[in-house]
Amino acid sequence: MRYRTLWVRLVVRVLLMAVPALAGCGAPAAPSVTPTPFEIVSTEEYIWQEGEAFLSQSGSSAADFKVAASNGQCLGMNWGNRRGNFAEYDVELPFALPRAVLYLRYAREGRWPAELDVYASGKLIGASPSMVLKPTGGWGYTASEWKYHKLLLGSMEAGKYRIRFVSLVDFGEVNIDGFFIADESFRP
Numbered sequence: 282m283r284y285r286t287l288w289v290r291l292v293v294r295v296l297l298m299a300v301p302a303l304a305g306c307g308a309p310a311a312p313s314v315t316p317t318p319f320e321i322v323s324t325e326e327y328i329w330q331e332g333e334a335f336l337s338q339s340g341s342s343a344a345d346f347k348v349a350a351s352n353g354q355c356l357g358m359n360w361g362n363r364r365g366n367f368a369e370y371d372v373e374l375p376f377a378l379p380r381a382v383l384y385l386r387y388a389r390e391g392r393w394p395a396e397l398d399v400y401a402s403g404k405l406i407g408a409s410p411s412m413v414l415k416p417t418g419g420w421g422y423t424a425s426e427w428k429y430h431k432l433l434l435g436s437m438e439a440g441k442y443r444i445r446f447v448s449l450v451d452f453g454e455v456n457i458d459g460f461f462i463a464d465e466s467f468r469p
């Protein structure tokens with residue numbers, strides 16, 4: 282019995298020694314193809330701005346804490362309740378994005394959509410309304426109540442931008458967790 286155990290141990294040991302050697306023998310040579318620079322699109326390039334870290338806003342009456350939100354907080358508390366409510370953010374894009382998109386993480390309870398216009402440094406993005414935000418099933422108390430809305434921004438140079446959201450309707454409350462700006466290949 283004891284000899285048998287030793288044999289098993291020996292066989293296992295030999296096999297373990299052989300595996301790396303086999304892997305080394307069978308490995309193909311590293312590819313030497315260099316991609317053309319303008320074809321390189323990094324999916325890692327994005328920035329994230331917290332909704333509660335605004336430069337200025339109108340409509341929200343207090344800090345809004347939600348455990349399912351990034352940083353545990355959002356811009357909410359009746360933000361968007363009145364047409365003309367706004368929120369502004371200063372963001373710095375450290376790289377150029379030829380095909381930039383904005384992903385807004387938001388929550389909204391209700392039966393009809395909210396409508397927002399979005400500006401980047403004073404320029405309206407898309408046709409008004411820039412965003413039609415369908416209800417998400419709640420105000421963001423759980424992760425499933427937060428949804429993303431994608432907005433095409435077009436080409437953006439590296440630099441500073443002022444992003445402004447404006448509510449176009451009364452009773453269009455939206456909780457804004459934050460937003461990504463990224464290449465269009467990015468998936469939040």
Ligand SMILES: [Ca+2]
Nearest residue numbers: 331351354458
């Ligand atoms: Ca947040």
